[in-house]
Amino acid sequence: MASFVSELIGSGDLCDDHHNASSEEKGIHRLLACKLASLHEGQGETEEGGKPLQLGEDSSSESSSESESDNEEPEPEQTNGEPGGPCTEVSAQTEEWEDKELPKDHSHSELKKIQPYCEHCNAENKHNEQVTPRLLSQEQFLLKLDTEGTYQCTETGLIFEVNRKVDIKYCVLSWSKYADLVVKPWVVGGPLFDVKCDPTCLTSIQFPHSLCLGHHDANMTFRxxxxxSSGALLEATVDHSTTHVKWRVSSLSPVGPVIQSEETVYHHGAVILYKAIDHNPSLSFRVYIATNNESFIKDISKSVKHSSKKFMKIDKPPVCQKLLQNGKKYRLISEPEAEITPEEIEFVDGSLLKLKSYIEVYLEQPVEFKLLLVEMDSEEIVWKAKLRECDWVQHDQNQNVSKRTTNGNRRRKMTGSLPDEDVYDKRMKQVDTSDGAKTRTLLTDAQLITLAAKLGKEWIKIAIANLELEIGDIDDIREKKEDVTMCNFRVLKKWQEKERGNATAENLYKCLKNVTGDVQDVLKGFLQER
Incomplete structure (x- = not known):
């Protein structure tokens, strides 16, 4: 067995690449320089975090890979064992996240455990008590367990063995940030998790894996x-089954299953579909072929989110009916015929790859069609789905209905004399409908910079708890290694991009209502400028 390199994780960050900055970003920097000349708060302070680790595998086999230039990560540097590496970073982030529960009807299909169709893998773990966690903000889960026992999370497939009452908070992480720690012959076996609770309350954790062992696990080794914070370790497992890898809890930080095998590894697969949203009558889709691994699927979602185009997820049964193998070639077929690029791919488990491969499907006319994924050697159908116009038209109609409902709820008039706080609360709900449409003043970059200087050092907490940004957005900002004011400004810009037409002073006032300091006074000034 090859020895595993225990590589210490550094705490350095990326520097911003000004040579590759867009013209818009250069303009923002110039504007920032002017504004910050008179602002001294936050100068020289830098919010430092752990450096995301670089990929450890060759991505040369990818085709039609999406370039996530905004999320490029540097080659990891050797360190001298300084604390504060990625795992410390993740732990600190988790502690900062607010226990903000999402609505009960909130959809979380991106991370919900996809049950594989396999005669070997669905018969086990039925005796464990099934528990549904609370879904908190930023894709966290929370389980409140009242007594000792063995419990299986219905969302992620994790199985917790606890010895007393405990609250467990956990989330799915990306393997690509830790890719250089997975050294051949070891390969990813399942999702990577960050679990937070009192470790003395947890006896063991069983991690779901994405492999089909069938009758071929005799020559497999699980770790x-x-x-x-001091480095990465390969720790022994207690046992493994056709669905899970059991690990005795020693301490808690990012953990996930890896394997090495002398035989062919078979993966449970999933096909994830996204449709480009634009005003063209033609249809354009991205087809991602992945292992049934939540870390991989989360990475795909993040990749699509950071694309220059806007996409919607198409809800079709994702599970492959035939196992996937590394090195096998597969072809995507459309009926009727469509432009497919590339026409065939060689499958690789892309869990460790920063760039996620996809196949593009293009049709000039919006017609119903079938997609079939075929294994080229055997000509067997691995996956198939029929796509109908209602799969994406209904989504657009729902979006329009939602907007009309929201607009109707906001048509209120402010009457009488009210205290200052109530006046501003009412103004946030005011809408000028004199011409039959909403007219709202969006915040300018100059206003955002002014506000950024007042937000203080807690920009990560504000970004997550108040502005509901994604962890990917936080990582992007942290990687630039800029001063606190610039980090605050980028947080506000991310919020502005997310909200689009709703990025008004009124809405920002509402989001930052519980932030202390001069923030409220600055926002009230913006409101009075209207």
């Missing part, structure tokens, strides 16, 4: 990669 759990445990990323600690």
């Amino acid at each position: 759990v990669l445990h990323v600690k």
Whole structure:
């Protein structure tokens, strides 16, 4: 067995690449320089975080890969064992996240465990008590367990063995940030998780894996990669089954299953579909072929989110009916015929790859069609789906209905004399409908810079708890290694991009209502400028 390199994780960050900055970003920097000349708060302060680790595998086999230039990560540097590496970063982030529960009807299909169709893998773990966690903000889960026992999370497939009452908070992480820690012959076996609770309350954790063992697991070795502040360790497992890898809890930080095998590895697969949203009558889709691994699927979602185009997820049964193998070639077929690029691919488990491969499907006319994924050697159908116009038209109609409902709820008039706080609360709900349409003043970059200087050092907490940004957005900002004011400004810009036409002073006032300091006074000034 090859030895595993226990590589210490550094705490350095990326520097911003000004040579590759867009003209818009250069303009923002110039504007920032002018505004910050008179602002001294936050100068020289830098919010430093752990450096995301670089990929450890060759991505040369990818085709039609999306370039996530905004999320490029540097080659990891050797360190001298300084604390504060990625795992410390993740732990600190988790502690900062607010226990903000999402609505009960909130859809979370991106991370919900996809049950594989396999005669070997669906018969086990039925005896464990099934529990549904609370879904918190920023894709966190929370389980409140009242007594000792063995419990299986219905959302992620994790199985917790606890010895007393405990609250467990956990989330799915990306393997690509830790790719250089997975050294051949070891390969990813399932999702990577960050679990937070009192470790003395947890006896063991069983991690779901994405492999089909069938009758071929005799020559497989399972371990759990445990990323600690001092480095990464390969820790022994207690046992493994056709669906899970059991690990005795020693301490808690990023952990996930890895394997090495002398035989062919078979993966449970999933096909994830996204449709480009634009005003063209033609149809354009991205087809991602992935292992049934939540870390991989989360990475795909993030990749689509950071694309220059806007996409919607098409809800079709994702599970492959035939197992996927590394090195096998597959072809995507459309009926009727469509432009498919590339026409065939060689499958690789892309869990460790920063760039996620996809196949593009293009049709000039919006017609119903079938997609079939075929294994080229055997000509067997691995996956198929029929796509109908209602799969995406209904989504657009729902969006329009939602907007009309929201607009109707906001048509209120402010009457009488009210205290200052109530006046501003009412103004946030005011809408000028004199011409039959909403007319709202969006915030300018100059206003955002002014506000950024007042937000203080807690920009990560504000970004997550108040502005509901994604962890990917936080990582993007942190990687630039800029001063606190610039980090605050970028947070506000991310919020502005997310809200689009709703990025008004009124809405920002509402989001930052519980932030202390001069923030409220600045926002009230913006409101009075209307």
